[in-house]
Amino acid sequence: xxxxxxxxxxxxxxxxxxxxxxxxxxxxxxxxxxxxxxxxxxxxxxxxxxxxxxxxxxxxxxxxxxxxxxxxxxxxxxxxxxxxxxxxxxxxxxxxxxxxxxxxxxxxxxxxxxxxxxxxxxxxxxxxxxxxxxxxxxxxxxxxxxxxxxxxxxxxxxxxxxxxxxxxxxxxxxxxxxxxxxxxxxxxxxxxxxxxxxxxxxxxxxxxxxxxxxxxxxxxxxxxxxxxxxxxxxxx
Numbered sequence: 001x002x003x004x005x006x007x008x009x010x011x012x013x014x015x016x017x018x019x020x021x022x023x024x025x026x027x028x029x030x031x032x033x034x035x036x037x038x039x040x041x042x043x044x045x046x047x048x049x050x051x052x053x054x055x056x057x058x059x060x061x062x063x064x065x066x067x068x069x070x071x072x073x074x075x076x077x078x079x080x081x082x083x084x085x086x087x088x089x090x091x092x093x094x095x096x097x098x099x100x101x102x103x104x105x106x107x108x109x110x111x112x113x114x115x116x117x118x119x120x121x122x123x124x125x126x127x128x129x130x131x132x133x134x135x136x137x138x139x140x141x142x143x144x145x146x147x148x149x150x151x152x153x154x155x156x157x158x159x160x161x162x163x164x165x166x167x168x169x170x171x172x173x174x175x176x177x178x179x180x181x182x183x184x185x186x187x188x189x190x191x192x193x194x195x196x197x198x199x200x201x202x203x204x205x206x207x208x209x210x211x212x213x214x215x216x217x218x219x220x221x222x223x224x225x226x227x228x229x230x231x232x233x234x235x236x
Contacts, residue, residue, distance in 0.1 A: 009105065010054030012078045012234060013125045021119045028115075029105040034058075036170070038098040040081055046090050050082030050112040056102030057164050059179070060094045070144065070181040071156075073136050074099065076163025078234060079129045085113050086126050099175070100164055132233045136226060143222040144181040150190045152180040154219035157200070157209060159226060167209040176207070194218070 007022050009015055009029075014022065034040075034056040041047045043063070051058070058081055060073035072094055075081060084092045090109065116123055143152055156179050161167050177187045191202040199215050201208040209215060216223065 009052070010077060010103075011052040011080075011105065013080055013122070013129060014052055014105070016125050016236065017119070017121055021115075021121050024115050024119060025107070025112075025122070028107040028111045030107065032104055032106050034098045034102055034104055036098055036101045040096045040098065041092060043093055043095045044091050047082055047084070047092065047109050049106045050080060050085070050109050051096075051104055051106045052080045053077060053102065053104035055164060056098055056104050057100035057160055058096055059099040060092075060096055061178070062094050069178050071179045072140055073133055074160060074163060075133075076160075077165070078163060078230070079133070080126065082109060082112060083126055083130045083133065085109065085116060086123070086130055099179075100160070100170060102164065128233055132229055135229050139222050139226055143220060147220040147222065149180060149182045149186050150193065150218065151220035151222075152182070153187065153190050154194070154199075154215050155223035155226075156180050157207060158212065158215055158219060158223055159230075161209055161212075162227065162230060167212070169207045169209075170205060171207055172205050 007015055007026070014025070017025070034053065040051055040058065053075060054077055056076070058075040059071050060075070061069050062072045063069045081096050084090070116126065143155060153176065157169065160169055173184050173187045173191065177184045180187070191200065191207070194200045195202050197214070199209070199211045199218065201210055
């Protein structure tokens with residue numbers, strides 16, 4: 001059942017709350033500007049603050065002992081950082097950093113846990129978001145193992161665009177390589193191919209999606225599976 005939305009924070013979870021629950025959390029929300037590469041939590045360390053992005057894009061990054069990294073999930077306006085508190089865990093196995101600068105809200109994690117315990121709709125929305133992230137994690141693992149770099153990059157660029165509602169993404173090829181589990185030379189070749197085909201415009205530090213229809217066709221089925229779940233989640 002959809003809530004009677006009277007607030008317009010720009011974050012889907014917050015704006016899904018009924019007025020009585022939003023009144024509980026609103027006084028504790030602090031507007032924040034999130035800068036690219038800001039680390040919001042480190043792997044296996046206690047989470048001090050919970051974040052609700054509105055225009056920023058957060059990346060969940062996993063690393064090997066040797067320092068190799070790959071993205072395992074992303075979060076934009078649709079979600080939050082700190083969902084592990086739903087499972088009574090105050091840390092996560094991944095690092096969360098800001099991939100695309102923007103805005104959002106934060107609040108103290110202890111306050112969030114207290115409100116989560118007494119807010120039925122908030123708990124349900126965080127649970128639904130956690131399921132969405134579980135699906136994303138498993139689909140990303142399959143995608144990175146079986147699909148070509150071009151397919152993965154098309155999938156990733158569209159998914160990022162969906163979460164910031166913007167077709168212009170300020171990203172370097174080094175960052176993109178980490179996001180799709182590839183190398184910079186391979187990503188450079190693919191972006192050149194996509195640009196020649198008129199699907200994107202790639203200039204130094206910026207990728208702009210020009211043709212979403214053909215990008216969707218060039219992506220693997222993982223994008224369409226994730227997009228279906230993403231849209232269903234937003235419809236409640």
